[in-house]
Amino acid sequence: MSTPLKRTPLYAEHVAAGARMVPFGGWEMPVQYAGIVEEHRATRHAVGLFDVSHMGEFEVEGPGALAALQYLTTNDVAALEVGQIQYSVLCYPSGTIVDDLTVYRMGDERYMITVNAGNIDKDWAHVTTSTEHIRDARWRNASEGTGLIAVQGPKAEALVGGLADRDVTGLGYYRFARGRVGEVPTVISRTGYTGEDGFELYAPADGTVTLWKALLAAGRAAGAVPVGLGARDTLRLEMKYALYGNDIDDTTNALEAGLGWVVKPAKGGFIGREALEKVRAEGPRRRLVGIEMVDRAVARHGYPLQKDGRAIGIVTSGSYGPSVDKYIGIAYVETALAAVGTALEVEIRGQAKAARVARTPFYPPKVKKPG
Amino acid sequence: MANVPKDLRYTREHEWAKQEGDRVRVGITAYAQEQLGDVVFVELPKVGAKVTAAKNFGVVESVKAVSDLFAPISGEVAEVNGELAQKPEIVNQDPYGKGWMLVVKPSSKGEWDQLLTAQQYEELIAQGGH
Secondary structure: OOOOOEOOOOHHHHHHOOOEEEEEOOEEEEEEOOOHHHHHHHHHHOEEEEEOOOOEEEEEEOOOHHHHHHHHEOOOHHHOOOOEEEEEEEEOOOOEEEEEEEEEEEEOOEEEEEEOHHHHHHHHHHHHHHOOOOOOOEEEEOOOOEEEEEEEOOOHHHHHHHHEOOOOOOOOEOEEEEEEEOOEEEEEEOOOOOOOOEEEEEEEHHHHHHHHHHHHHHHHHHOEEEEOHHHHHHHHHHHOOOOEOOOEOOOOEOOOOOOHHHOOHHHOOOOOHHHHHHHHHHOOOEEEEEEEEOOOOOOOOOOEEEEOOEEEEEEEEEEEEOOOOEEEEEEEEEHHHOOOOOEEEEEEOOEEEEEEEEOOOOOOOOOOOEO | OOOOOOOOEEOOOOEEEEEEOOEEEEEEOHHHHHHHOOEEEEEOOOOOOEEOEOOEEEEEEEOOOEEEEEEOOOEEEEEEOOHHHHOOOHHHHOOOOOOOOEEEEEOOOHHHHHOEOHHHHHHHHHOOOO
16 A cells, blocks of 8 residues: 655755655655755755755644643643743653654643654644543644745854844744744744754745745855755764654653653653653663764664674664764663763674764754753 | 766676776766765675675665675676775766776676676666666
8 A cells, every 4th residue: 555645845846956856754855955965064064954844733722732732741841931942752651752842832822843744643643632631722733734944054044034024143042933034924943953053944835935945045155055854864863863763763762762851750740651750760771872883884773783792782873974974873772881982883784893882962063052 | 867888888786897808897887876875885895705796795885775786797806996995985976987896807708798788778777777
């Protein structure tokens, strides 16, 4: 059985620009335009434009909206001010992960959550059925009507600021504001998935092409280029940002994944709380760590890890990191072997290749200070 | 359309072979490196290793993908391009020149004629490469 791939409002722009289109999470998306390494470097040194319109957006509104989100997510939504954003996780009762997400407080009793493209249907079912007992929380799936463009890199602020009808320089990390960018009404969010300063611009689907063209035209002189999913992956890998489906999924719990900083049991009850409290008390058996290769070889998702011939974990992401010029990866290893510098071997095509646990992020983040 | 030099022979898996006296130089085609994207790692056999026609002799990895390399002909590896270990991107920059991979001393003569001609290879990639 195969269902047709979905397309973002920018599909025709990507094809016209000569992008190589690939299936990703049920969507037909650009994996690269000029080349993954070139796009990666352009983002680190100038500014990259990413079509991430495939991501899902749900809104929840009403006197019960806060209670619904507190029950669904692991982080403390009550700590959010209007205009503030929070990274968080949706868990199953077992403490394993439905999805990771960002939570936006749009108004006193109004929130938006942004979820991964491949999880939209699953997440929608999860959030609506799990909160049926909570009164006065109205959910709306805004995914189809919403486009999303990430503008990332040291020149992102000048580019977005130059097109916006409001100041963006005062917007702190994980804060957002409403404004027009290139005449398109947007939510200007100081967030991203690259480790660079930058923005994610939410726009109506029918304004997304206008916004994309305005950004490309205004940014050309500064070196703005469209960036595909290939470089999005190497950029996030250098930051050790988890990717759902690779590093985290419904078999990994939030604590072993290193997401304990967004698990706040003191806030009250939420799905997965008891299981995660137990994991926290006993200590996770394995941990998600960064690894770097010592031997020349590339670790890839699914490759086994061993030490002295004994299986001790598994690689969840791996590639070449263009900005660190090393073969790097993310892996689950037994807790006792999670210390930086620990020597390990990655089994690659039947051969044990030397690697070690690395300090992360691999590349120093340049994100804006929290405001 | 990717460059397909007339004086080379080709495999269906996108390797090229070049007769140099009694030896054969081997690499991957311009089409192959375009399809792969940025090459970040190349794993090759050692000098003296035996390779077998149509069998895997190494691996080329791009940022996103791992691809096997297939020998155009059987024989013994006489030379290996050691520069690719440090600078795998040469495969993208100059696939028919500095990006070569092996020089093989062929062990049988008949295999050369089994390889695709430039025209046959052009037809293959015009159909999408499969």
